[in-house]
Amino acid sequence: MDNIANHENWKSCFSEIGPGLLLFARQWTRSAADAEDIVQEAFVKFWRRNHTINNRALLYTTVRSIALDFIRRDKRRARREATVFAHADSTVEPQFEWEDEAQSALAAAVNCLPHDQREVLVLKIWNELTFSEIAGALGISQNTAASRYRYALANLKKSLQPQ
Amino acid sequence: MNDFQELENELRALRPARPSPVLLERIEEAMVENCRADASPAGQPARLPYNWLSLGFGLAAAAVLLLFAVLSMEHRQGSDKEIAQVAPASETRPVVPALSGGRGVDGSISSNKFVPAGATQVVYNTRNEGLQFADGSREPLRRLRYQTRQTWQWRNPSTGASLRVSYPSEEVVLIPVSGQ
Numbered sequence: 168m169d170n171i172a173n174h175e176n177w178k179s180c181f182s183e184i185g186p187g188l189l190l191f192a193r194q195w196t197r198s199a200a201d202a203e204d205i206v207q208e209a210f211v212k213f214w215r216r217n218h219t220i221n222n223r224a225l226l227y228t229t230v231r232s233i234a235l236d237f238i239r240r241d242k243r244r245a246r247r248e249a250t251v252f253a254h255a256d257s258t259v260e261p262q263f264e265w266e267d268e269a270q271s272a273l274a275a276a277v278n279c280l281p282h283d284q285r286e287v288l289v290l291k292i293w294n295e296l297t298f299s300e301i302a303g304a305l306g307i308s309q310n311t312a313a314s315r316y317r318y319a320l321a322n323l324k325k326s327l328q329p330q
Numbered sequence: 331m332n333d334f335q336e337l338e339n340e341l342r343a344l345r346p347a348r349p350s351p352v353l354l355e356r357i358e359e360a361m362v363e364n365c366r367a368d369a370s371p372a373g374q375p376a377r378l379p380y381n382w383l384s385l386g387f388g389l390a391a392a393a394v395l396l397l398f399a400v401l402s403m404e405h406r407q408g409s410d411k412e413i414a415q416v417a418p419a420s421e422t423r424p425v426v427p428a429l430s431g432g433r434g435v436d437g438s439i440s441s442n443k444f445v446p447a448g449a450t451q452v453v454y455n456t457r458n459e460g461l462q463f464a465d466g467s468r469e470p471l472r473r474l475r476y477q478t479r480q481t482w483q484w485r486n487p488s489t490g491a492s493l494r495v496s497y498p499s500e501e502v503v504l505i506p507v508s509g510q
Contacts, residue, residue, distance in 0.1 A: 190346035262347040
């Protein structure tokens with residue numbers, strides 16, 4: 168993709184990456200409205216600074232940074248932030264559009280993943296970032312990103328197996 | 331990773347919720363506002379108050395520095411005048427204490443005062459002018475005339491400046507002569 172700051176093609180860029188961005192932002196918010204606020208601020212900030220869309224890691228870093236700031240702004244959210252990672256399974260719910268029961272179960276299983284694993288899974292599966300880009304966006308090593316991804320898949324497979 | 335290939339395909343088939351159309355409109359409005367702020371000249375006056383504020387602070391700081399510099403220079407000039415006025419008085423003051431044993435009048439040493447540093451008396455000629463009889467005396471007196479050069483020296487301990495006065499003098503001494 169070209170530089171989204173230099174032409175009017177930002178709409179097509181956003182329509183392509185928007186759902187993944189929103190899903191990524193939902194990692195830190197309970198409501199879709201809050202996630203949309205974060206995505207709007209991050210995308211406009213990214214666009215205004217004239218970064219190329221190829222530098223996707225920076226875009227997701229911006230979303231993550233704004234999401235954390237968004238949480239800290241509100242005291243109630245700040246209190247929740249202290250426990251959000253510990254109780255991420257029950258409080259953070261990424262939003263999916265499922266068509267059948269199998270997909271519903273899969274979405275529920277994704278929601279139950281630990282936060283660090285789900286974060287990598289969202290970036291890898293629904294945002295199509297490489298492990299190198301994920302590492303850059305989350306500030307972790309590439310091996311850690313790959314490891315978390317493997318653990319996420321293993322946990323999903325285990326949770327989806329019939330009892 | 332092949333073990334998870336099927337699971338990955340299932341995950342990719344699970345689509346995240348799409349953003350609401352309102353979000354796209356909001357982003358578009360924000361983009362337009364940013365474009366206006368960046369491109370139009372109307373965006374520039376908004377920065378002016380900040381620039382004027384910075385300029386004002388800079389000028390105020392410069393004025394304060396200048397004021398301090400002027401006050402400092404005036405204070406220094408005042409000190410110089412004080413030293414120039416005190417110095418001539420100090421040149422004459424130690425003469426009295428030097429003659430009375432080399433101590434100052436008030437006993438204290440100021441930074442603007444000179445203290446006696448030394449006194450020398452060099453006799454470069456002695457002349458015997460013979461015997462003479464004083465009025466009413468039956469014993470003769472030998473009259474000796476000493477030609478000397480006296481030098482007085484003062485020194486300012488704080489500044490290290492020194493002052494030296496040298497002048498010729500004559501002294502006549504009458505020594506009683508006793509016959510043996």
